[in-house]
Amino acid sequence: MIVFLLSALDQTIVATAMPRIVAQLSGLDLYPWVTTAYLLASTVMVPIYGKLSDIYGRKPILVIGIVLFMVGSVLCGLSGEFGDLPLIGGGMPQLIVFRAIQGLGGAGLITSAFAVIADLYPPRERAKMGGLFGSVFGLASVVGPLIGGFFTDLPTAHFMGLEIAGWRWVFYINLPLAGLALFMVLIEMPRLTHRMGGRIDFAGAGLLLTTFVPLLLALSWGGTAGWLSPHVLALFGGSAVSMVAFLLVEARVENPIVSLDLFRNRTFATANLSAFLMFMAFMGMVSFLPLYMQLGLGLSATTSGLAMTPLTVGLIAASTASGFIVNRLGRYKEVMVGGAAATALAAFLLSQTPPDANLFDLMWRVTLLGLGLGPAHLAAPASGAVGSPTAQVHALSLADLEKLAVAGRVAGVVGAAPAVDPRVRETVTHAIQGVIFTGFIVCLLGFLSTLLVPALPLQARVRPASPTEAPGEPPSGQIEI
Structure with a gap:
């Protein structure tokens, strides 16, 4: 849970600081690439981490991910402090490169977290655990923007020529939590064995x-x-x-990083398509809402972070409730359809927000968005689990993470050009509303895809070990101390 909190916090804490960062490092046109670099690196590394963890176990891969994440966080905080760097350039290009390094580590964090769920819990229990993980993400979404806004609004202070207050601390704050996570993984985490063998693709x-x-x-x-x-x-x-x-x-290839066979399973394919589209819309809208609030409405970084709180409160409540409902009833489709419909409605209402909107006009709309997103995407791991072989169950977590990464990248970049182009900064309100309306179209497609998901019963126990596991080895999902 701490590892997942660390990754989720990093994704949410940076958003409210970004307007200040681009102002100081001079690179408004590069705004979307700070997020894109992180998620692109994560997307490419997710299947590699998944395969490595299947071969060598979850624990060593998680340790590597945490260490890389810590190194990337330090470098991000130092962006622009030492002038232009060879082959990289000034502050914003440095931040983009260092965010990519951070993303290389972040991929290991979430991959391992979801893989452990798949190892230890049967499909019905995975829905409940997915709900709890969604609550952790929701908690990070509440705390992250507030912390990011707080640090961003602090007066800048220096020590030995380096800034020790201000927006740089949205990256440095990762270090104590990452250190705690690393200590607990090394000391407390059991070794989850797979030993499937094979080469990396x-x-x-x-x-x-x-x-x-x-x-x-x-x-x-x-x-x-x-x-x-x-x-x-x-x-x-x-x-x-x-x-x-x-x-x-x-x-x-003998050992593909993405098993195409899994996508022949209609339940797996349609459930992941739905969640992919929902995350695509969500990450695109949430990435630009703080920019809209600060540049369009003139709010401070702290206030814009506070304005996002209702979204995450709704997400926490809905994701937790939907996970337990799916676990209790053994059904998921009704939950997914209802959540997708609410998300699409909220996205449409956000896209129609008047230019002179006040804080309340935004807050009730983002609350509905959070209430819809909880059940819309947290039931997908459960539905995707139906019929998935044990030896390939790790692909569920990889697909979910790839959805997160691809969705955030594509939705963010599609809306980036008009939203952050300095030539149209004075029309930022209308530009970002266009981004949000695009999110509504994507949500609508996601809702339609949920209607295609078969309604199958969820298993109440873990499947037997795969025949690919070596004789005498602990079966997948069991713990070797």
Whole structure:
């Protein structure tokens, strides 16, 4: 839980500080890439971490993830302190590179957290645990913006030439919590064994990277250079070619980083599609709401963080309740459909917020958004678990995490160009409303996808060990001390 809290806190604490960061480091046009770099690195590393943890166990991979995350946090806090760096440049490019390093570690945190759930709990219990993890994310979503706003609004202070107060502490605050998590993992965490063997699919990982990077560049530049400009079309084409190559490699390689066979299961495929779309909309909207509140409505960083509190309170309540409901009833589809419908309605209402809206106008809308998102995405791990072989159950966590990463990247970048372009800063309210309306369209697609999810009963116990496990080894899901 501490590991998941650490990762969730980092995703939520930075948002309220971003307007101040880009003002100090001079890079408003690079605003979306601070988030994109983190999530892109996470997306590429998630399947690799998952495969490594299947081979070597969850514990050593989690330790590596925590250490990388701590190193990235320190570097992010130091961005711009030492002038231009060779091959990187000034403050904002430095922050983007260091956020990517942080993302390399962050992928290990969430991958391991969800993998442990899959190891230890049967499908019905996973829904309840998913609800608890959702509550942790909700708690981080409440505390994160408030802490981020508090540090951002503090007067800047210096010690030995370095800033020791201000926005940099939204990164430094990770260190004590990460240190505690590292200590507890080393001392208390048992070793969860899989020992499935096999090689890492580095070719697949490379093709995954060459698929997403051109796609994100095209989405980022298309709004300003024109969607039909030659270099944007070339980027889209290159991404499509890489995607085809990735699918061909994954279909033939012995140990793929993404098992395409799982997506032949209709329940798994449709449930993950729904959650993917919901996270895509959620991360895109939430990434830009603080910018809207501070630049559009003139609120302070602390007040904008406080304004996000109702969203996370609703998310905590709804995610916890939906997890226990799914666990008790053994059904998930009704919960997913209801949550997706509420999320789509909330996104539409947010997109119609009047330009002269007051704080209350925003708060009741984001409350509804949180209430819908809880059941919309936390039932997906349960539905995706139906019919999934034990030896591949780790793919559930990987798919969920990849949804988080891909969703945040794509939704954020699609809306980034008009929302943060300095030439249209005075119309930031209208620009971000366009981003939110795009989120509504994505939510609507997510709602339609939930209608395609089969309503199957959830298992009440863990499945037997996979025959791929070595004789005499503890079966998957058991603990070896």
